[in-house]
Amino acid sequence: MATSTESLPxxxxxxxxxxxxxxxxxxxxxxxxxxxxxxxxxxxxxxxxARAASRGGLVALVDGADxxxxxxxxxxxxxxxxxxxVRCSGRLTSAWSAADLLARCPGFAVVALDLGTAxxxxxPSFGVRLQRAAAGNEAVVVVRAPRQVTGSAAALVVSVxxxxxxWIGAPRRIRLGGVVSEARVLRSRFDPRLATPGRAWLIExxx
Amino acid sequence: xxxxxxxxxxGADERxxxxxxxxxxxxxxxxxxxxxxxxxxxxxxxxxLWGGEREIAARLHSAACERGAAVRVGVAGxxxxxxxAARAGGDVTIVPPGLDARWLGPAPLALLGLGxxxxxxxxxxxxxxxxxxxxxxxxxxxxxLGGEGPRLQRLARGEDATPLRLWTPPxxxxxxxxxxxxxxxxxxxGDLAAGLAEMLCARLRRHExxxxxxxxxxxxxxxxxxxxxxxxxxPLADSxxxxxxxxxxxxxxxxxAAVEVITLRARPVRVPTSQPRLDEPPRPSPRLLTAALARxxxxxxxxxxxxxxxxxxxxxxxxxxxxxxLPSPRPSPQRRxxxxxxxxxxxxxxxxxxxxxxxxxxxxxxxxxxxxxxAPAHLRAAGLAGRxxxxxxxxxxxxxxxxxxxxxxxxxxVELDDGTLCRxxxxxxxxxxxxxxx
Numbered sequence: 001m002a003t004s005t006e007s008l009p010x011x012x013x014x015x016x017x018x019x020x021x022x023x024x025x026x027x028x029x030x031x032x033x034x035x036x037x038x039x040x041x042x043x044x045x046x047x048x049x050a051r052a053a054s055r056g057g058l059v060a061l062v063d064g065a066d067x068x069x070x071x072x073x074x075x076x077x078x079x080x081x082x083x084x085x086v087r088c089s090g091r092l093t094s095a096w097s098a099a100d101l102l103a104r105c106p107g108f109a110v111v112a113l114d115l116g117t118a119x120x121x122x123x124p125s126f127g128v129r130l131q132r133a134a135a136g137n138e139a140v141v142v143v144r145a146p147r148q149v150t151g152s153a154a155a156l157v158v159s160v161x162x163x164x165x166x167w168i169g170a171p172r173r174i175r176l177g178g179v180v181s182e183a184r185v186l187r188s189r190f191d192p193r194l195a196t197p198g199r200a201w202l203i204e205x206x207x
Numbered sequence: 208x209x210x211x212x213x214x215x216x217x218g219a220d221e222r223x224x225x226x227x228x229x230x231x232x233x234x235x236x237x238x239x240x241x242x243x244x245x246x247x248x249x250x251x252x253x254x255x256l257w258g259g260e261r262e263i264a265a266r267l268h269s270a271a272c273e274r275g276a277a278v279r280v281g282v283a284g285x286x287x288x289x290x291x292a293a294r295a296g297g298d299v300t301i302v303p304p305g306l307d308a309r310w311l312g313p314a315p316l317a318l319l320g321l322g323x324x325x326x327x328x329x330x331x332x333x334x335x336x337x338x339x340x341x342x343x344x345x346x347x348x349x350x351x352l353g354g355e356g357p358r359l360q361r362l363a364r365g366e367d368a369t370p371l372r373l374w375t376p377p378x379x380x381x382x383x384x385x386x387x388x389x390x391x392x393x394x395x396x397g398d399l400a401a402g403l404a405e406m407l408c409a410r411l412r413r414h415e416x417x418x419x420x421x422x423x424x425x426x427x428x429x430x431x432x433x434x435x436x437x438x439x440x441x442p443l444a445d446s447x448x449x450x451x452x453x454x455x456x457x458x459x460x461x462x463x464a465a466v467e468v469i470t471l472r473a474r475p476v477r478v479p480t481s482q483p484r485l486d487e488p489p490r491p492s493p494r495l496l497t498a499a500l501a502r503x504x505x506x507x508x509x510x511x512x513x514x515x516x517x518x519x520x521x522x523x524x525x526x527x528x529x530x531x532x533l534p535s536p537r538p539s540p541q542r543r544x545x546x547x548x549x550x551x552x553x554x555x556x557x558x559x560x561x562x563x564x565x566x567x568x569x570x571x572x573x574x575x576x577x578x579x580x581x582a583p584a585h586l587r588a589a590g591l592a593g594r595x596x597x598x599x600x601x602x603x604x605x606x607x608x609x610x611x612x613x614x615x616x617x618x619x620x621v622e623l624d625d626g627t628l629c630r631x632x633x634x635x636x637x638x639x640x641x642x643x644x645x
Contacts, residue, residue, distance in 0.1 A: 018561060038628040042564035042645030057488040058533075067566035069642065070515035070526045076562035080515050084531045086503055087511035094506045101506075105499040107491025117566065117643065118590065138489065165597065165622055173599040176620040176628065178563055179644065205563035207620075207644065 021183055021201045022051055024194055025156060030131040031142040032150055035160035037117035040181025043205040044160055045144045049110055050078040052140070057109025060084040060102045064095040065116030084108075096126055103133035103141045115145040127153030155189040163202065178206040208304050209251060211367075212264060213281045213289035214271065216244040223276040228374060230270045234263065239286075239371035247286055249371055264299045283307050285367030287318055287337070294318075307365020312338030319362055325355070337363040378414060380473040382406045389428045389465030396425075396466055397457055401450035403471040408446040411475060417442035418473035421453060426468040433462040440500055441493035441533035442478045448497040455501035459509050490533060500531065521606040522614050523632070523641060524567055564645050565630070571639040576631060583621055583631060588640040593623035601633070620644075 025031050025048060035041035049059045054077055061068060066089045070080055086102070088095040092115065099113040111134075127150030134141035143150055148157060166177040183201040188194040214227050227246045231238040234257060237249035250263060257263045264280040271278035281292030283302035291314045292300040302310045311318075314337045316329060334340050341363040348356035361367070382403040390396045400423060411418055419442040425433040437456035443449060453471070491499075503512050513528040574588035583595050600619030607613050616634040618641070623629070628644035 036626070037566075038626055038644050040563075040645070042566055043562065046564045047561065055488060058490065065566070066511075066569050067643075068515075069524070069565040069567045070517055071524075072562060072565045073515075074517060076564075080517070081532075081534055083514055085513060085515055085528075086507060088507050089511065091507065098503055098506055101499055101502055105491055105495050107489050107496065109488055117645065162626055165628060167597060167599060169599065173597065175599045175602075176563075176644070179628065203561065205561055207563045 017201070018047055018203050021158070021203070022048055024158075024185065024188065024191070025140045025142060026190055027138045027140055028135055029141070029155035029190070030127065030134045030150060030153055031140065031156040031158070032148060032154040033142060033144045033158050033160060034146065034148050034186075035181075036146050036162075038179065039160045039162045040179055040183070040203065040205055041144055041160040042114070043179070043181070044158070044183065044203070045112055045114065045142065046073055046076050046078065048140070048142065049073070049083070049112060050076045052109035053077075053079045053082040055109070058082050058084065058107065059110040060086065060108050060112065062086045062088065062095050062099045062102065062111075062113045064088050064092050064114055064120075065090060065118075067116060068114070092120060093123075096123060099141075099143075100129055100133050103130055103139065104136060106137035106139075108137075108139045110140045110142065112141075113143045115143065115149065117146055119146050120149065122149040127151045131155070154187065156185065156194075157187040159184050159186050166204070176207045178204055180204045209249070209284060209368075210260060210282060210304070211284065211286055211289045211371075212248045212250050212260075212267065213241070213283075213286065213293045214246040214248070214267060215279045215281065215290065215293035216276060217279070217294075218244065223271075223274070223278075226274045226276055227271065227278065228376070230267060230274070232374075232376065233270075234267060236373075237371050238374050240374045241286070241290070245290060247289065247371055250282065260301055261299070264301065268299050283310065283365065285362065285365045286369075287311060287314075287362050287367060288365045291318055308338075308341055308363075311363060311365050312336065312341070314338075316340065319359055321359070325352075325359075328352075378410075378475070380407050380410060380416075380418070380475050381470060383468060383470040385468050387467060389467055390469075391465045393454075393458055393461055396462070396469070397450075397454040399466075399469055400453040400457060400471060401446075403469065404449040404453055405446040407471060407473045408444045408449055411444040411473060414475070415477070416475040417444045417478045418449070419476045420474040421449065421456075422472045422474070423453065423456070424470045424472075425462050425466045426470075427462055428465040428467055429463075431464070433460075433466075435460045438530045438532075439493065439497040440491075440531055441496065442476050443493045443497055445494045445497075448494040448501075451498045451501040455504045456509075458505055493533060496533065521604060523604065523616075524569070566643045566645045568640055568642060571632065571641045574631065574638045574640045576633075576638040583619055586621065586623060586629075586631070586640070591623075591627065591629070591640065591643075593625050593627065595621045596624050597622040600631075604632075 033041045033044055052059050066087045086098050102111045131153040160181050160183045163180040163182045165179055167173040168175050168177040181203050185194040216223055231246045231248045235248040239247040241247050260282050264282050268280045279293045281289045281300045283289040283292050284307045288302050288307040288311055292302050345357055384399050420438050422436040427433055437452050514531050515526045516529050518525040572588045576583045577585040583598055585594055598619055598621035601617035604618055605615035616632045619631040630642040632639045632641045
């Protein structure tokens with residue numbers, strides 16, 4: 001039996017679901033997923049990678065903090081053979097360059113840069129460079145960070161926050177059931193209606 | 208009349224196969240690799256070169272014996288006859304022309320290499336030898352077994368008109384460069400390797416081949432040998448990409464002394480050409496991807512690049528890295544009536560696509576955990592501290608007790624007061640922060 005420590009979100013939320021949210025990530029543009037740790041931002045990035053790979057595309061993940069978990073990814077439906085995983089082991093300077101390099105290599109469906117959950121500062125003009133690299137091909141180029149790091153260069157900025165955690169078992173909790181996240185589009189250059197203040201996506205991630 | 212010689216090694220010793228093929232090829236241009244321990248030669252037209260059948264067979268036998276191979280030679284009018292002669296006879300056995308059927312009479316059916324279904328069927332009829340099969344009425348055999356029946360019967364009678372499947376030695380793709388003055392710097396060494404790669408790729412393209420691996424060997428001035436290899440993401444015959452890959456490989460594993468000789472080998476593969484399908488997503492070109500991977504290797508190191516493979520273990524974070532390879536294109540779907548969407552559908556199946564991601568902490572951080580009533584109540588680790596407001600556990604995770612490195616730990620999922628959800632583990636060494644849910 002599921003229990004919640006927080007109240008359910010108010011009615012009127014956008015319930016078109018995860019597919020609707022994943023569809024707003026534009027090809028050939030730079031996108032950004034921002035949100036603190038445990039907000040569901042990493043899960044959103046994983047879902048984006050898994051969907052692209054399931055459609056036959058190849059995906060690349062530049063893992064700044066070396067935190068990617070292949071077991072969870074496989075459970076999410078990501079074909080690991082279609083994944084190019086670049087482990088930077090905390091060397092963020094290398095991670096910037098690797099993302100820039102892969103964004104310029106045509107043929108990937110998604111090129112993702114995961115900067116971890118610790119706040120970082122991107123080098124000056126990094127966002128503009130990455131945006132220019134993304135403009136050269138059809139890949140979805142996305143950066144996952146706790147805060148915005150690409151400045152005004154990102155064509156899409158999705159903010160994710162945790163609505164509640166779901167625990168299984170009552171009164172004694174047996175295990176973590178999942179997390180409900182609320183995603184909002186903070187900026188969308190190609191469809192400003194997505195960034196309407198009242199519009200949000202509610203997604204339940206299962207542990 | 209065609210005459211076939213068979214070189215047969217009892218025990219199907221595959222180690223002598225290259226020697227057998229080489230010996231056979233030195234005597235006849237028509238050579239077939241007949242499977243484990245068997246090589247066939249066509250003796251037609253060799254009389255003027257090597258003499259009669261008996262002389263050729265004796266030459267073949269002595270040449271094989273010089274190389275230490277316990278070979279037997281059989282000569283007959285068909286492959287099956289020659290093989291049976293080699294198998295059942297002495298060192299050299301010649302079946303006189305026209306007597307294959309009589310010679311093959313007592314041979315077992317297995318000599319024909321029948322499939323299990325056909326062997327069982329003939330076994331049910333009581334047919335055990337080639338002679339019994341040869342004596343069956345051809346018409347009745349064709350009525351019961353179709354075209355396969357008469358074919359097998361012809362083979363059983365020693366009538367084998369099928370030409371040999373000619374074997375040619377695989378080309379060796381290897382180039383070397385001598386530099387007696389010794390090359391110490393990486394840049395000129397990379398230039399040398401690039402020159403060799405250009406020659407190799409040109410040869411590969413002439414054979415319509417690509418290379419799926421390159422190996423280099425450097426003989427150093429201090430009389431040692433320095434070796435390495437590199438694998439492109441996809442088989443390639445593009446010299447620019449190969450040169451970039453080799454430069455990165457040499458930079459990642461530089462020789463410890465001046466290089467006097469560098470040798471480069473390519474492992475050739477034949478890549479089937481296929482036209483991309485309209486419904487298939489674009490793929491990176493092998494040339495660009497190889498160049499990008501080579502540059503990534505120099506950025507983060509080759510071990511950190513690739514695709515993960517899960518290991519068959521319950522040990523936390525059990526996986527290994529493999530080189531990233533371009534998957535081969537999917538075959539065209541066989542669309543059947545009623546199949547509207549043959550492509551895989553994302554999200555099909557329970558939990559797909561909405562799985563809570565786990566951020567691994569590698570290696571796990573040592574943590575101080577305060578307990579309250581046996582449950583974690585407060586966590587302090589590097590970069591993360593707070594009161595635990597909810598939690599579940601423990602679950603015992605253990606395994607590989609049959610190895611020298613068994614593992615056992617208790618795991619907890621906890622929620623901190625700042626909203627962080629993380630996984631803690633405790634074993635005999637204390638508490639560790641293993642992962643953060645994100």
